[in-house]
Amino acid sequence: MCGRYALTLPHEAMVQVFAAAPSNDLPEGPRFNVCPTTQVPVVTAAEGERRLRPMRWGFLPHWYKSPTDGPLLINARAETVAEKPAFRTAIRERRCLIPATGFYEWTKADGQRLPWYFHPREGEALAFAGLWQDWGPEDLPTCAIVTCTAGSTMAEIHHREPVTLDPADWALWLGEAGHGAATRMRAAPEGRLTRYRVSTKVNSNRVEGPDLIDPLIDEDDR
Template sequence: MCGRFAITLPDEAMVQLFGAAPANDLPPVPRYNVCPTQPVAAVISREGTRHYGPMRWGLIPRWYKHPTDGPLLFNARSETLAEKPAFREAARARRCLIPATGFYEWTKEGEARLPWFIQRADDAPLVMAGVWQVWHGPEGSRVGTCAIVTCAAVGGMAELHDRVPVILEPGDWALWLGEEGHGAARLMRPLPDGALAFHRVGTEVNSNRAEGPELIEPVSSPS
């Protein structure tokens, strides 16, 4: 799964990387502890044009009357993405890219929850596959919402957690966004073993209120 991540990459660099038109109200960066329900920046494609704009992390199905009417859907399992009522329409027609510097996972040592920071071994931006939905709230309000697609972990990553985000290579972005027709389902697989690097970080990140570059710095022992 992916329940926290960091995004430290400047908006200008992301707009250039994706060839997208930016929104005026992008979430601030850098952010070292992005949590579900917070705004994140995502890339969508409409009529051949890519847009880079804010979305609430946590997809709200169209039948929810209130964002808390059901479970918080911040992850979507690749194996059931096309079947679950909350995700199946988005899986077909509303897929997005969610960039990150890296994401966090936790292991347990006794009663302690030990956090790890995971990023690409080549230091490239980590681009996660997502699905999105515009939720129509009370009094005509409209909120763009999204979820990160996950798949089974392999190799060394599987020792940290059994799930990882689906991470897409640049050559796959257009297909995932629906710009190259059908076949996006084949992209829902983990990166090869060794493509991701990870290190222990301090337990300060266990608090969803923590923020700052020290959260992703390596530590050699539990803190």
């Protein structure tokens, strides 16, 4: 799964990396502890133009009466996304890219949740495979991150991982370059991601700051 991530790219950098026209109401950054239900920058494509726009991280199916009417859908499983009523139209018609610079996952030891930070080995930006939908009378844009069975780098920590798309596949995922997006819902290639332990301060969704992604050196500093 993916339940927390970091996004340290300035708006100007995201505009250049994703070749997208920015909305004027993007959430402020950098952000080292992006949590569900918050507004996040998302790249969509329509009529030959990419847009960088804010969305609520937490997909809301059209039948929800309120944002808390059902389960919080922050992730969509690649194996079943085309079949689930909540996602099956969106995966065909409303795919998006969700920019990130890294993400967190947890192991457990002695009853404590121990966070790990995953990021690209070469330091480039990540693009999570996402899907989106407008919800409610005000057409609130909402999104979810597609996840898949974990690859070798991730599997020792967790059995799922977010689908991270290579730049060469962005146009395909956004629907700009024909068919075959489903074949890109797979784990990151061997060696693309690296990981290290970070402080348990990130366990709180109220904490922010660049020290959250610092490698943990002193195991007692939790």
